[in-house]
Each structure stands twice: as C-alpha cells, then as structure tokens.
Amino acid sequence: TQLLEQSPQFLSIQEGENLTVYCNSSSVFSSLQWYRQEPGEGPVLLVTVVTGGEVKKLKRLTFQFGDARKDSSLHITAAQPGDTGLYLCGNTNAGKSTFGDGTTLTVKP
Amino acid sequence: DTAVSQTPKYLVTQMGNDKSIKCEQNLGHDTMYWYKQDSKKFLKIMFSYNNKELIINETVPNRFSPKSPDKAHLNLHINSLELGDSAVYFCASSLRTKLYGYTFGSGTRLTVV
Numbered sequence: 001t002q003l004l005e006q007s008p009q010f011l012s013i014q015e016g017e018n019l020t021v022y023c024n025s026s027s028v029f030s031s032l033q034w035y036r037q038e039p040g041e042g043p044v045l046l047v048t049v050v051t052g053g054e055v056k057k058l059k060r061l062t063f064q065f066g067d068a069r070k071d072s073s074l075h076i077t078a079a080q081p082g083d084t085g086l087y088l089c090g091n092t093n094a095g096k097s098t099f100g101d102g103t104t105l106t107v108k109p
Numbered sequence: 110d111t112a113v114s115q116t117p118k119y120l121v122t123q124m125g126n127d128k129s130i131k132c133e134q135n136l137g138h139d140t141m142y143w144y145k146q147d148s149k150k151f152l153k154i155m156f157s158y159n160n161k162e163l164i165i166n167e168t169v170p171n172r173f174s175p176k177s178p179d180k181a182h183l184n185l186h187i188n189s190l191e192l193g194d195s196a197v198y199f200c201a202s203s204l205r206t207k208l209y210g211y212t213f214g215s216g217t218r219l220t221v222v
Contacts, residue, residue, distance in 0.1 A: 033210040042113075042199050042213030043152070086150055092203065092210065097142075099152040 003027055004089055004100035012106040016078055021103040023072045023089030030091075032072045034063055037086040037102075079107045112136050115200045115214035122190055123222055130185045130217045132200030140164075141183035142211065143175060144199040152199070158183050159205060190221045 007022050023032065031050045035043035047056050049065035049072060056063045060083075062075040076083055084107050090099040115132040122128050134141065142165075143155040156175045157165035163175070172188045183200060200214040 035210075035213075037150075040215070042201070042215050043211075045210040045212070048210050088152065090152075090211075097154055097211070102150045102152075104150070 003098045004091065006087075006089060006100035006103050008103060009101070010104050010106075012108065013079055015080055015107055015109050017107075018075070018077050019079055019105070020073055020075045021087055021105070023074075023100050025070050028069050030069070032065060032069075033090045033092065034072070034074055035088040035090060037088060038084075043086075043088055076105075079105075081107045081109050083107050113200055113202055113212050113214040115198075115217055117217060118215065119218050119220075121220045121222065124190055124192060126190050127186070127188045128190060128219070129187070130198055130200075130219075132183050132185070132214060134181055134200075134202040134212070136202055136212060138202035138204055138212070139180060140203050140205050141177065141180075142201040142203075143183065143185050144201060144213075146197045146199060146216070148196070156183075156185075187219075190219075192221050195219055195221045 003025050005024050013019055031048055033048045034046045036046055037043040047063045049063055052067045052069045054065045060077045064073045087103045088099050090097055113134045140159045142157045144152050145155055146152045154167055155169045158177045160180055161177045174186045177183045197216045197218050199216050201211040203211045
C-alpha cells in the first residue's frame, strides 16, 4: 500500500520559473521529511515538518505541512539548474519509514 | 569524514553468486537501515537495526541477510543472486527519535547478469 503519493511525477521547467510539488496521504503523520536525491547519490534531508500548518523556508525552498498533517508541499521560487533532482517526501515512525514515489525535477538553463 | 559510507559503489556479478555490501556510519546514530531503490526510483525499506538488534525485517527473501557487528556497522549479504536483485541499495542511519530524518549513504548499484 502506497501511503504517500507525490505529484507531479515528472516536472521540467526553465530556469527562473516557480514550481510546487505535492505529497499527499490519507493517513495522519506525526512528521514529514523532504529529501533531494541527485543522480548517483543518496537522498539528502532538506527539512522536517512537525506541526500542522507549519511553514519552513530554506533559501528559495518553502515547505508547508497541511493543517491536518496528511499532506505537504514544496514550493521552489526562481528555480535554478542546481535544483534538478528527485524530490522525495517521507515519514519515519519509531525507526520504520515510508517514502513517496518521488518527483523528478529538471530545471533547464 | 564521510557520515555514512558504503562499499562498493558499483557491483556487477553473475547470477548465483554471493556478495556483500558494507556500511559504516560515524554519526553516533543508534539505528541503521538498508533500502532498495528500484528502476522507478521507489525507495523501500528492507531492514532496520537499533543498537545491533534487528527491529524491522520487511518482506525480503531470506537470501538477504543483514549483519551488524556493532552500532556503527550494518552489512548486507546476499546469497544466490538473481536478476531481479539488480537495483541500487542504500544504507542509512538515524537517531531513534523520529524527528531527525535519515542520513543516507551514496548507494551501491548492483547489477546481476
């Protein structure tokens, strides 16, 4: 059972554009993490959101946790080629984890 | 000073062989994991160890056997390799406290021919 669904699956945009990717679930999570994975590397943790409605910013990246803690979004402002990668949302729970199927983002110069 | 290091980076082997992948973390984390990432980039947990004890063993063929000699190491041994075992395998570590997220290694690309 896929508990976390991400959309879109693929996104290709031009440098300078804005974008939003989504992570949705029918389950309530105590926290969600966002990771970025570059080709040939492992996922790298970007942020953890914990509180319903929470918004966290990391430079041009804005992460939001839904009020009901069932969904999250990642918004990138003025995307750059360096933002290219696979974005994964995930939940950890006492050592066990579930990951979404990822959004592959390509930012063209 | 790599945080989670796994070796080898690439592994090409024939069907039926036995192989091992090693993982070490120097972060002082108490929990280590093995994940398999398939060709569609889906990341699925295989095993989880906390303080050298197995706490999660997902539906994985018993040809896969993890071994944790100490808290900083979690190795993965695979017997009788099959074509379907081809994937990228990631080691990761974390503190048991769920809020911290995971630190991943850079992966081992296993190709079975």
